[in-house]
Amino acid sequence: VVYSKEKIKKSPEKYIELMKIELDRGNLKMVGVLGRHLTELKPYNFEIKAIYSIYYASINEIEKAELEIKKSEDISGKNKYSLCAEAMIFQAKKMNKEAFLVCHKAVAMDEEFSYSRNVLGTIYFDMKQYEKAAESFKKAIELFPDFSLGHTNLGYAYLYSGNNENAVIYFNKAIALNPYAYNARNGLAIVYGKTGKPSLALKELQTIQKNKPEFLADGLERIGTLQLVTGMYDDAFKTGLEMEKKGVPGAYLILAKSCLLKNDTEKALNYIKMIDEKSASASYLKGISMMAEGRFEEAL
Numbered sequence: 001v002v003y004s005k006e007k008i009k010k011s012p013e014k015y016i017e018l019m020k021i022e023l024d025r026g027n028l029k030m031v032g033v034l035g036r037h038l039t040e041l042k043p044y045n046f047e048i049k050a051i052y053s054i055y056y057a058s059i060n061e062i063e064k065a066e067l068e069i070k071k072s073e074d075i076s077g078k079n080k081y082s083l084c085a086e087a088m089i090f091q092a093k094k095m096n097k098e099a100f101l102v103c104h105k106a107v108a109m110d111e112e113f114s115y116s117r118n119v120l121g122t123i124y125f126d127m128k129q130y131e132k133a134a135e136s137f138k139k140a141i142e143l144f145p146d147f148s149l150g151h152t153n154l155g156y157a158y159l160y161s162g163n164n165e166n167a168v169i170y171f172n173k174a175i176a177l178n179p180y181a182y183n184a185r186n187g188l189a190i191v192y193g194k195t196g197k198p199s200l201a202l203k204e205l206q207t208i209q210k211n212k213p214e215f216l217a218d219g220l221e222r223i224g225t226l227q228l229v230t231g232m233y234d235d236a237f238k239t240g241l242e243m244e245k246k247g248v249p250g251a252y253l254i255l256a257k258s259c260l261l262k263n264d265t266e267k268a269l270n271y272i273k274m275i276d277e278k279s280a281s282a283s284y285l286k287g288i289s290m291m292a293e294g295r296f297e298e299a300l
Contacts, residue, residue, distance in 0.1 A: 005037045012041050016048060023051055024114050026149030031055045039068075046072045050081030054115070057088035065089055080109040084116045091123055099123050114143040118150050121157065130161035148177040152184040159187060167191050182208050182215045189222070202226040220246070224254035233261045256285050265292045 008015045019034040035052035042048055053068035065085055072082045083106035090099035100123050106116040121136030137154035141147050151174035158167040168191055174184035185204045192201035202223065209219045216222070220243045227236035237258040243251035252274040259268035269289050275282035290299035 005040070008034070008037045009041055012038060016042070016045070019048070019051055023054065024144045024147065026115070026118070026147050028055050028058045028149075032059075046079060047081055050079055050085060053085035054081060054088065057085050057092060060092055062089055062092055078105075080106050080113050080116060083109065084113075084119055087116075087119050087123070091119075091126065096123055096127055100127075112143055114140045114147055114150065117143065118147070118153060121150075121153055125153070125157060125160070128160075130157050133157040134161065146177055148174045148181050148184075151177065152181055152187065155184060155187050159191060164191050164195055180211070182212055186216060193226070198226050198229045202230060218250075220248050221250040221254065224250075224258075228254070228257055228261065233258045237262075253279075253281055253285075260285065260288060260292070263292075265289045 015034055015038060019031055019038065022028075022030040022034065031051060032055040035048065035055050038045070038048045039052055049068045049072035053065045053072065056062070056065035056068060066089060069082050069085050069089075072079070083102055087099045087103035087106060090096070090102060100120075103116060103120045103123055106113065107120060110116070117136050117140035121133045121140065124130070124133035124136060134154060134157035137150050137157055140150040141154065144150070151170045155167045155170035155174060158164070158170065168188065171184040171188045171191070174181045175188075178184075185208050189201040189204040189208075192198070192204065205216070205219055205223050205226065208215055209223060213219060220239055224236050224239040224243065227233070227239060236254055240251050240255035240258060242248075243254060252271045256268045256271035256275065259265070259271060268285070272282055272285045272289060275285070287299040290296070
């Protein structure tokens with residue numbers, strides 16, 4: 001949904017409330033859309049500026065985030081939104097101790113504010129305290145059950161603490177709330193890859209690649225690798241060609257492996273020659289190819 005400035009102008013108070021709901025939902029893209037218009041229409045509303053600062057912090061536009069906080073605090077002093085944004089800015093600057101203290105103030109100011117619980121969880125996560133991170137994310141989704149981002153983050157907290165079963169549950173909940181939760185789909189792909197379910201991992205990665213290929217820089221390489229694992233050698237070869245066309249690193253490795261697995265050693269050797277000669281994988285594959293041709297001394 002795209003909200004025009006003219007539409008918002010007719011009933012700005014309604015859209016201020018919507019902006020808060022979208023923040024609770026974790027829909028920061030919409031928070032940004034609404035914030036852009038509302039900061040112009042309501043330049044002296046401190047809450048709008050503080051929430052808009054959260055949006056800027058979420059996309060790592062730290063200078064803009066700091067500017068919006070300053071405007072907010074000049075008008076009214078600190079509020080739960082500005083504290084939350086401030087914590088995110090400290091976190092972006094790798095100042096986790098400061099972020100932790102400020103975020104606790106935001107939580108204390110309003111214990112029913114789901115987004116501050118989510119930020120606190122991400123700070124714990126960055127500090128590798130995954131169990132405490134899970135507790136914070138759990139509280140966030142208890143406060144706002146439709147918080148897709150909170151479910152995704154809880155999935156990662158469980159993933160990194162080794163609880164794969166719960167990770168799958170919460171990644172799936174995130175996707176049920178938002179089919180475009182590509183970070184949750186990536187989390188599922190990681191879990192399925194770890195737990196010996198390559199076909200399911202492949203399905204999630206292909207969904208991401210089809211709908212938002214820019215989301216994963218290594219998406220094609222991971223897809224090609226999983227296609228090899230699942231015996232889809234022709235598909236892996238096509239993926240390798242697509243990687244080659246786009247200049248994606250690892251293309252020749254995928255192409256070489258798919259040719260070897262199809263017993264086309266001559267073609268495989270041609271691709272192996274194009275792999276970085278410093279690569280251990282290239283040396284390994286050359287050896288395998290030579291063995292297949294009976295050139296055992298050279299392979300050795």
